[in-house]
Amino acid sequence: MSLKIKRNIPLAPYTTLKIGGIADYFTECKTEEEVIEALLFASEKKMPYYILSGGSNVLVSDAGFRGIIIKIKTLTLRIDGAKVSSEAGVSLPLLAKKTTGHGLSGLEFGIGVPGTVGGAVYGNAGAFGQETKDVVNSVCIARRETDSKIAEFSNEMCEFAYRDSIFKRHKDWIILSAVFTLKKDSKENCEKRMMEMLKNKTTNQPMGELAAGSIFKNPPVTPAWRLIDEAGMRGAYFGNAKVSTQHANYFINTGGATAADFLALIRLIKDKVQEKCGIQLEEEIQFVGF
Ligand SMILES: Cc1cc2nc3c(=O)[nH]c(=O)nc-3n(C[C@H](O)[C@H](O)[C@H](O)COP(=O)(O)OP(=O)(O)OC[C@H]3O[C@@H](n4cnc5c(N)ncnc54)[C@H](O)[C@@H]3O)c2cc1C
CATH class of the missing domain: 3.30.465.10 (Uridine Diphospho-n-acetylenolpyruvylglucosamine Reductase; domain 3)
Structure with a gap:
């Protein structure tokens, strides 16, 4: 088996938000064969697995992930x-x-x-x-x-x-x-x-900040950032998670934010937009380990 499987790996460094707890198991696959090997490993051990790539559209739980994270690094x-x-x-x-x-x-x-x-x-x-x-x-x-x-x-x-x-x-x-x-x-x-x-x-857009792109999908008529603006939530924060003042559909880790901070801010913004605009926002960001 050429695949290297590591134990107890913190996931925050593998995400653009720099948030997330420890994965029980973690492997980086540089070839398709290694990806298949990782899949077989998870199947044999009856272990949950999650695919992580650039980590630029995920919020990883503070508790991390119970199972194996398969990081895709195939580059051909x-x-x-x-x-x-x-x-x-x-x-x-x-x-x-x-x-x-x-x-x-x-x-x-x-x-x-x-x-x-x-x-x-x-x-x-x-x-x-x-x-x-x-x-x-x-x-x-x-x-x-x-x-x-x-x-x-x-x-x-x-x-x-x-x-x-x-x-x-x-x-x-x-x-x-x-x-x-x-x-x-x-x-x-x-x-x-x-x-x-x-x-x-x-x-x-706040390209130099710790963010994960658009938090919400744009509803058919009005972009999510405008609804968040209309709800008066540009710049709102919870703990160290903040709605960007530059683009209201980006949430920023201002330093030391937890997944719990982000989750609370997401819930707050959804409630306010529902209350003020009558529209239910849907998350674009993907949740890992919740
Ligand atoms: C500054 C910034 C700007 C952004 N701008 C844009 C933009 O303009 N447009 C846009 O659409 N997005 C944007 N994003 C969001 C993000 O970059 C995209 O969603 C991107 O496609 C996610 O790719 P990733 O490799 O980082 O996926 P990850 O974040 O690693 O994973 C995202 C989801 O995809 C799944 N996944 C990833 N790879 C695989 C695979 N090989 N097989 C199966 N499932 C897989 C994961 O399991 C997870 O559910 C931005 C993000 C940031 C931080």
């Missing part, structure tokens, strides 16, 4: 004409840079999304009118219930919707890789678009 990337094949652990900003560098359009938005290909497929990440679903051709996954056999999903089978996919309803499936079909354009045009998106993002 191939660009063949307009077809891009990427393992799940490849970083989205890197993918944006590589594809625009080849004069390929469709993933420019990834420059401002500090996660991985696996995380982007799972949550159909997007920004500035681009979404992962628009460029995914197929996705390879591993599933415990089929004896860790690998299955290929077409775009349609992924059931993509706004910040949603079939993978959110099957949290035990592991995304191994994805194939994207991009559009050809000049390298200059692609890179210009990407840099404009990055500039917009760094100007309007």
Whole structure:
């Protein structure tokens, strides 16, 4: 067995919020074979497992995780004409840079999304009118219930919707890789678009803070940040968790915040928005170990 399994690992360093307790077991997988090995280990031990990638869209419980955290670090990337094949652990900003560098359009938005290909497929990440679903051709996954056999999903089978996919309803499936079909354009045009998106993002969102992106999905008519604003909650805080004054749908760990602080702030904001605007906000952030 080439897989290294560690015991009692604090999860906070593996998240952009820098929050979270200890995982009983933890493994980093650098190849697809190691991912399958980790899945088999969890199956044999009848142990719960959770997939962690960039850790940029998760709130990990202060109590940590009872089971094994499988961290995806597979990094193979191939660009063949307009077809891009990427393992799940490849970083989205890197993918944006590589594809625009080849004069390929469709993933420019990834420059401002500090996660991985696996995380982007799972949550159909997007920004500035681009979404992962628009460029995914197929996705390879591993599933415990089929004896860790690998299955290929077409775009349609992924059931993509706004910040949603079939993978959110099957949290035990592991995304191994994805194939994207991009559009050809000049390298200059692609890179210009990407840099404009990055500039917009760094100007309007708290990119240098300890955050996890948008806490809530945007309801159909009004963006979540505006509802939070209308409820008078911009800058509100609980313990060391604070609603960003720059972008009200980002919550910041101002230093030493706990998952309990974040959970309390999320509940407070949901209640206030419901009370003042009559709209029920739905979390985009994923909860681990609660
Ligand atoms: C500063 C900042 C800006 C952001 N901007 C954006 C934005 O513009 N648009 C946007 O959509 N998001 C944005 N986000 C949120 C986040 O970066 C995205 O949701 C990203 O796609 C999450 O990827 P990840 O690899 O970090 O996933 P993680 O946070 O590690 O995991 C998120 C969820 O995906 C699941 N998952 C991850 N990888 C796999 C896999 N291989 N197989 C199965 N399940 C998997 C996890 O189990 C978990 O439930 C931002 C976050 C930050 C901190």
